[in-house]
Amino acid sequence: MVLSTAVLDTVEQICHTVADLHGELTRNELVIWTAGNVSARVPGEDLMVIKPSGVSYDELGAEKMVVTDLYGELVHGSLAPSSDTAAHAYVYRHMPEVGGVVHTHSTYATAWAARGEPIPCVLTMIADEFGGEIPVGPFAMIGDDSIGRGIVETLRGSRSPAVLMRNHGPFTVGKDARSAVKAAVMVEDVARTVHIAHQLGNPMPLKQEDIDRLHERYRNVYGQQEAR
């Protein structure tokens, strides 16, 4: 596939954004070695930008990013795309509102995934960002559509931008890649806090009406609305 100059310009900007966001994964200590990935949809095109597989985060500049179609076929770039490319691509094909996808193996969220247990909505921060419990998706093999199917089946009908894929780890989505990274940071933080709460006793669930009000306020009042 030959990309037009206009699309190449857009792709170049997105490559910089996606490369920088991989720096957020390391800065927030969500990944070890090469074990996590960020992607972004190319707006208006059936394309996405994702990191190459198995390349050190220290070497992940914009020039190393790869562009694939929404079936994971390489369109631009020379390196082999991330092993989770098919999963990200499936999400973009089936969730048109999603502009960014992130996967990590962050320690506490992955521990919940190993136990196959949703993170209960026992904190205002969980109600705010996730709108309820953080769900568990099925175990799925790496490399084909299976993980993507599990993500989409679990997140459809949920307000959560995060799913804990059983025996694997968290996948998060957002309107753009930065929002998906934010959800990845937050899922790890609440996974750790709720784990600690469990060591101390029984965390108290929030009432559904309070969850709804908190989530609504977070979406529509919190922060600088024009920047959301």
Ligand SMILES: O=C(CO)[C@@H](O)[C@H](O)COP(=O)(O)O
């Ligand atoms: O869980 C998996 C698959 O084993 C991945 O998240 C890897 O840990 C990182 O893979 P690349 O993005 O480097 O291919």
